[in-house]
Structure formats: structure tokens, C-alpha cells
Amino acid sequence: MSGVISGFTVIFIVVAVGFVLGRTKALGPSATQVLSRLVFFVCTPALLFHSLLTTDLSVVFSSTLVVAAVSALTTGAVYALLARLLLHRDVPEAMIGALSSSFVNSVNLGLPIAIFVLHDASFLAPLLLFQILIYTPIALVTLDVTALTGSPSRSSVRNAVTAPLTNPIMLGGVAGLAFSFLHWHPPAAVSEPMKMLGDASVPLALLAFGLSLTGVKVLRKGESPxxxxxLATVLKMVGMPLLAYAIARWGFGMSGHALFAQVVIAALPTAQNVFVYATRYRRGEVLARDCALVTTLVSIPVIAVTAALLT
Structure with missing residues (x-):
């Protein structure tokens, strides 16, 4: 339980710093946009490149990868379907909502939880691989085609093919995975700058999130959807953990600590990266921001109950 508290404390402190910076206007009126673009175009690609470059891929390709992939894709698909049919949302907003309901905070909260609660950070490696090389490209291609061209009906095969090739996050992840497969590590003069830039991704994303809270009220009537x-919160904090539990227990026969780890990973809140993507494409920003904050708060009791029931 102390590990859960420590992990959330890290997030709250950095977000609070961003909020104070926003209240004092110390970084100027465009700080949120600038920081978000810096995270999207520079820091996150560097983080993904260095993370995959230094990860043992034999740990990555495991049953945990299947649990993470199936639970996230299923949850996101359910949200997108309900958003389109019942809420009548456009494709970009439905995509941001789908990410909000299933894209896990695997770094800035996931790592502390993995270390202090699960006592093994390797549980996050398959999740990182899935989110980097499968889920993120699917989401960003969808947003590139629909949000940037105005309508999904105007999409083309050329757009669908070229979008991943020009997306910096996709390029960083593919490069890191390729170098890891080849067992080739760039010299320190190259890898160290990548590590430095990657290390800045999480705090900058949290600062941008804190800045976005300045002068606004979460779940404000007339502004927040x-x-x-x-819908995204219920699916993220209830549906996805239950689905991960079912897949892990009855699909792979997991029990004990391994089963506990799968559920905790699924119960992590929405990643701040979703807000960065929403800001980048200027679609669903309030939805992403409110989901990140609400699920972060709700995940505290959810993970606590999970620990009480499965340990």
C-alpha cells in the first residue's frame, strides 16, 4: 500500500508544480501548447527509442503482452462503438475517448507501482511494447486521417500508409525495437542524448497536464463532456481490470502474484500521453484531461481494493 501512495505522490507533486506555473503565468500564455508539442515531437520518441533499445525482448514477448493487448483493444473498441452509436461522436473524439478508456499510464505511475507494489518492473515491458508499436500507431493513424483531413470519408490509402512513416513517436519506437533485435547499441555520444531527452518526457507531460488545469474546473457543466x-472512467477502472483478470486467470491459468500484477497493470489510470495527443490534434482535449485526472483519483481505491482481494 505504501508503494501505491508513493507512486501517486510523484504524479500529484509534478502536476501541482505545473498548476502553480500556470497560475503564476511564469511560462507565458502558450506554455501548454509548447510543452505538449515538445513532448510529442522530441521527448517521447527519444524515450521510446531508448526504452526499447535497453529492454530484454525475451521478457517482452510473453502472455502479459496478450493480456495487455486484448484487454486494451477490447475496452477501447467498446468505448468507440458506444460513443459512435449512443453519444454520436465524430471519429476523432471517439478515438480520444477510446484511448482515455484503455491507454495505461505505464511510465510515470506504472514504474513506481511496478517497483514498489509488484516488485518487478519487467511486468511493464510487454505493455510498453504493445502501446508503442501497436496501439499508438493505430490511434495516431486514425487521428492523422480523420482529424487532420477533416473527415474520414476523405481518407486515402496513401494517407494511411504514410502517416506512421512521418509520426515521430512511431519512428522512435520502431528504431528502438529494430536496434534491440539487431543487438546493436549506438555509441554513448548518441545514446546518452536520447536518454536525456527521454527522461524529460514524463515530467514535461505532467507539467503540461498541470498547466492545462489552470483556470478550468474538471467536469465543468457545459464544457466537459x-x-x-x-463512460471512459467506468470502462477504464472497472471493465478493463475485470477483463484482464478473466483473460489472465481463465485464458492463461495465472494465479497468485502473476494474476495480481495483470489486474494492477490494467487498473492504472489513463496516461497523460492521451492529453498530449488530444492537444496535438486539437480534438477531445477536455475529455482527455478530465479522464486523466478522474481515473488517477479513482485508481487509488481501485488498486487498494485489488491488493486487498488478490494478495
Missing amino acids: RRDVA
Whole structure:
């Protein structure tokens, strides 16, 4: 339990710093946009490149990868379907909501939880691989084609093919995975700058999130899409952990600590990266921001109950 508290404390402190910077206007009126673009175009690609470059891929390709992939894709698909049919949302907003309901905070909260609660950070490696090389490209291609061209009906085969090739996050992840497969490590003069830039990704994303909270009220009537936030939160904090439990226990026969780890990973809150993507494409920003905050708060009791029931 102390590990859970430590992990959340890290997030709250950095977000609070961003909020104070926003309140004092110390970084100027465009700080949120600038930081978000810096995270999207520079820091996150560097983080993904260095993370995959230094990860033992034999640990990555495991049953945990299947649990993470199936639970996330299924949860996101359910949200997208309900958002389109019941809430009548456009494709970009539905995509941001789908990410909000299933894209896990695997770094800035996931790592502390893995270390202090699960006592093994390797549980996150398959999740990182899935989110980097499968889920993120699917989401960003969808957003590139629909949000940037105005309508999914105007999409083309050329756009679908070229979008991943020009996306910096996709390029960073593919490069790191390729070098890891080849067992080739660049010289320190190259890898160290990548590590330095990657290390800045999480705190900058959290600072941008804190800045975005300045002068706004979460779940504010008339501004926040409350039904969307409620749907995404329920799916993220209840549906996805239950689905991960079912897949891990009855699909792979997991029990004990391994089963506990799968559920905790699924119960992590929405990643701040979703807000960065929403800001980049200027679609669903309030939805992503409110989901990140609400699920972060809700995940505290959810993970606590999970620990009480499965340990």
C-alpha cells in the first residue's frame, strides 16, 4: 500500500508544480501548447527509442503482452462503438475517448507501482511494447486521417500508409525495437542524448497536464463532456481490470502474484500521453484531461481494493 501512495505522490507533486506555473503565468500564455508539442515531437520518441533499445525482448514477448493487448483493444473498441452509436461522436473524439478508456499510464505511475507494489518492473515491458508499436500507431493513424483531413470519408490509402512513416513517436519506437533485435547499441555520444531527452518526457507531460488545469474546473457543466468521461472512467477502472483478470486467470491459468500484477497493470489510470495527443490534434482535449485526472483519483481505491482481494 505504501508503494501505491508513493507512486501517486510523484504524479500529484509534478502536476501541482505545473498548476502553480500556470497560475503564476511564469511560462507565458502558450506554455501548454509548447510543452505538449515538445513532448510529442522530441521527448517521447527519444524515450521510446531508448526504452526499447535497453529492454530484454525475451521478457517482452510473453502472455502479459496478450493480456495487455486484448484487454486494451477490447475496452477501447467498446468505448468507440458506444460513443459512435449512443453519444454520436465524430471519429476523432471517439478515438480520444477510446484511448482515455484503455491507454495505461505505464511510465510515470506504472514504474513506481511496478517497483514498489509488484516488485518487478519487467511486468511493464510487454505493455510498453504493445502501446508503442501497436496501439499508438493505430490511434495516431486514425487521428492523422480523420482529424487532420477533416473527415474520414476523405481518407486515402496513401494517407494511411504514410502517416506512421512521418509520426515521430512511431519512428522512435520502431528504431528502438529494430536496434534491440539487431543487438546493436549506438555509441554513448548518441545514446546518452536520447536518454536525456527521454527522461524529460514524463515530467514535461505532467507539467503540461498541470498547466492545462489552470483556470478550468474538471467536469465543468457545459464544457466537459461528462457522459463521455463517465463512460471512459467506468470502462477504464472497472471493465478493463475485470477483463484482464478473466483473460489472465481463465485464458492463461495465472494465479497468485502473476494474476495480481495483470489486474494492477490494467487498473492504472489513463496516461497523460492521451492529453498530449488530444492537444496535438486539437480534438477531445477536455475529455482527455478530465479522464486523466478522474481515473488517477479513482485508481487509488481501485488498486487498494485489488491488493486487498488478490494478495
